[in-house]
Amino acid sequence: MDKxxxxxxxxxxxxLLELKSENPFRVRAYRNAARSLLNSDQDLKKMAREGGLExxxxxGKDLAEKITQLVETGRLPFYEKLKRSIPSSxxxxxxxQGLGPKKVQALHKKLKIKSLAQLKKAGKEGKIAxxxxxxxxxxxxxxxxxxxxxxxxxxYLWWDAMGLARPLLEGLKKLKGVKRVEIAGSLRRKLETVxxxxxxxxxxxxxxxxxxxxxxxxxxxxLAQGETKVSVRLKExxxxxxxxxxxxxxxxxxxxxxxxxxxxxxxxxxSLKKGWSLSEYGFEPIGKKSIAAFKKKRIExxxxxxxxxxxxxxxxxxxxxxxxxxxxxxxxxxxxxxEDIKGTFHNHxxxxxxxxxxxxxxxxxxxxxxxxxxxxxxxxxxxxxxxLSEERLFNQIEEIRKINRSGQFEPYVFAGTECDILPDGxxxxxxxxxxxxxxxxxxxxxxxxxxxxxxTKRIIRAVEHPSVTMLGHLTGRLLxxxxxxxxxxxxxxxxxxxxxxxIELNGNPQRLDMDWRLWRAAAERGLLCxxxxxxxxxxxxxxxxxxxxxxxxxxxxxxxxxxxxxxKKIKNLLSFA
Numbered sequence: 001m002d003k004x005x006x007x008x009x010x011x012x013x014x015x016l017l018e019l020k021s022e023n024p025f026r027v028r029a030y031r032n033a034a035r036s037l038l039n040s041d042q043d044l045k046k047m048a049r050e051g052g053l054e055x056x057x058x059x060g061k062d063l064a065e066k067i068t069q070l071v072e073t074g075r076l077p078f079y080e081k082l083k084r085s086i087p088s089s090x091x092x093x094x095x096x097q098g099l100g101p102k103k104v105q106a107l108h109k110k111l112k113i114k115s116l117a118q119l120k121k122a123g124k125e126g127k128i129a130x131x132x133x134x135x136x137x138x139x140x141x142x143x144x145x146x147x148x149x150x151x152x153x154x155x156y157l158w159w160d161a162m163g164l165a166r167p168l169l170e171g172l173k174k175l176k177g178v179k180r181v182e183i184a185g186s187l188r189r190k191l192e193t194v195x196x197x198x199x200x201x202x203x204x205x206x207x208x209x210x211x212x213x214x215x216x217x218x219x220x221x222x223l224a225q226g227e228t229k230v231s232v233r234l235k236e237x238x239x240x241x242x243x244x245x246x247x248x249x250x251x252x253x254x255x256x257x258x259x260x261x262x263x264x265x266x267x268x269x270x271s272l273k274k275g276w277s278l279s280e281y282g283f284e285p286i287g288k289k290s291i292a293a294f295k296k297k298r299i300e301x302x303x304x305x306x307x308x309x310x311x312x313x314x315x316x317x318x319x320x321x322x323x324x325x326x327x328x329x330x331x332x333x334x335x336x337x338x339e340d341i342k343g344t345f346h347n348h349x350x351x352x353x354x355x356x357x358x359x360x361x362x363x364x365x366x367x368x369x370x371x372x373x374x375x376x377x378x379x380x381x382x383x384x385x386x387x388l389s390e391e392r393l394f395n396q397i398e399e400i401r402k403i404n405r406s407g408q409f410e411p412y413v414f415a416g417t418e419c420d421i422l423p424d425g426x427x428x429x430x431x432x433x434x435x436x437x438x439x440x441x442x443x444x445x446x447x448x449x450x451x452x453x454x455x456t457k458r459i460i461r462a463v464e465h466p467s468v469t470m471l472g473h474l475t476g477r478l479l480x481x482x483x484x485x486x487x488x489x490x491x492x493x494x495x496x497x498x499x500x501x502x503i504e505l506n507g508n509p510q511r512l513d514m515d516w517r518l519w520r521a522a523a524e525r526g527l528l529c530x531x532x533x534x535x536x537x538x539x540x541x542x543x544x545x546x547x548x549x550x551x552x553x554x555x556x557x558x559x560x561x562x563x564x565x566x567x568k569k570i571k572n573l574l575s576f577a
């Protein structure tokens with residue numbers, strides 16, 4: 001167990017102790033210990049082995065013993081016992097945005113609230129507003145956060161859902177008599193979150209498919225079962241609907257079960273104008289209209305669109321947001337591909353809150369086949385993320401320069417920072433230091449509850465700073481966990497275009513920010529995008545897939561995305577940014 005994992009456990013312990021109204025000095029001791037671990041450059045395993053942990057600031061004998069336990073065994077019985085001492089329903093209260101340990105403890109002590117249901121009831125009855133330190137606004141915020149929390153429980157991140165679907169798809173493809181297998185629905189359209197999974201199969205023996213599918217180890221419950229359709233719930237909670245069709249129907253069914261409801265209505269209307277009725281089963285002629293073109297053995301989705309005198313519309317675009325009209329005019333975008341990406345910039349190392357060191361991250365970038373790779377560890381104000389001091393950033397810049405001079409790695413490494421935008425809109429590092437960097441990502445990590453006007457002004461002030469290259473995770477949202485902070489996104493986009501600044505499309509599956517619905521119009525006005533991944537470990541470079549997915553949903557072409565440029569061109573762009 002590394003220092004970040006141990007620090008996270010100590011922070012959790014502090015929260016749990018606070019929930020139990022323990023001595024505030026004891027609570028503070030664990031928080032200080034967590035901070036001390038994050039700020040330490042020492043080898044914890046070595047220190048634990050040699051008995052040197054008490055040399056760290058804020059680490060006494062008791063905490064040193066607990067750290068040693070975690071380092072050596074990966075467990076802390078004290079922590080496990082502490083968690084068991086608090087009702088699990090009460091622990092769930094902390095999952096509600098805006099409810100920290102102090103508020104949860106107050107709600108429990110004053111109103112005897114131990115569950116989300118009790119919290120909702122108290123809010124509806126106006127009891128929370130009457131508590132000292134809460135008020136009407138806080139009560140309204142809690143009720144709104146509860147609504148979001150309930151909605152979150154019904155959906156899954158695209159990345160997680162795809163991970164659950166993959167073994168099912170692979171297993172189905174191996175079955176005898178199975179001709180074609182595809183994921184459909186919102187997962188195929190690459191929506192950022194999905195409510196369920198749709199899988200389509202063309203098979204000669206439907207009974208064999210149904211038998212295999214219902215007996216999968218991943219399945220916890222069979223919800224419905226027929227000869228050609230099965231609905232199950234996986235152990236992770238998500239529902240999966242499996243449909244089995246003939247091979248001749250497969251393309252039609254795939255087209256139907258992929259498109260949004262609105263897209264499908266438009267396509268059917270378009271088909272009627274051509275003299276055909278279109279459904280998941282195929283084309284049916286109206287009158288004497290011929291459909292001889294569909295007598296061939298294997299039909300693809302492209303054939304369906306071609307029959308309607310339309311170019312193929314990529315699954316990501318099938319949302320009825322102008323794609324059919326664009327197709328009619330021959331103006332569909334040539335969407336960016338993962339192969340177009342030459343590198344990425346928003347990446348963290350163990351210097352701040354990453355889990356892989358500098359060389360491990362660069363080595364992983366080389367395996368991705370990228371020409372360049374940016375390092376952007378947190379700045380000093382992000383104490384919770386072990387943000388770099390100016391001295392530590394100076395040292396990192398020099399380390400990166402040495403790596404480039406050595407020629408040890410294929411990607412060229414750019415030295416940057418994810419610099420905090422402070423509450424007043426100023427930046428976390430001095431201009432003299434920022435000027436020595438290759439790029440600067442400006443991001444919000446604090447004072448997330450500012451009103452829209454203040455937040456918008458704050459971000460625009462940062463955009464206007466000459467050293468800023470791009471904005472990071474523009475709205476601060478965490479999908480299925482935290483709503484965006486209040487900001488006038490259009491005004492920020494205007495400011496970025498006016499100041500020739502880039503907005504990142506953060507490809508971390510939990511962010512995918514800026515939202516894909518905003519990119520088409522912004523790109524048409526000249527806004528440049530950088531698909532970043534906010535990677536905190538070497539294996540997270542794979543998040544580029546999620547970033548490209550969302551870029552495609554946003555109608556983005558490679559010309560609007562800076563990290564499709566070659567190393568030579570990106571160097572020129574950054575030098576003039």
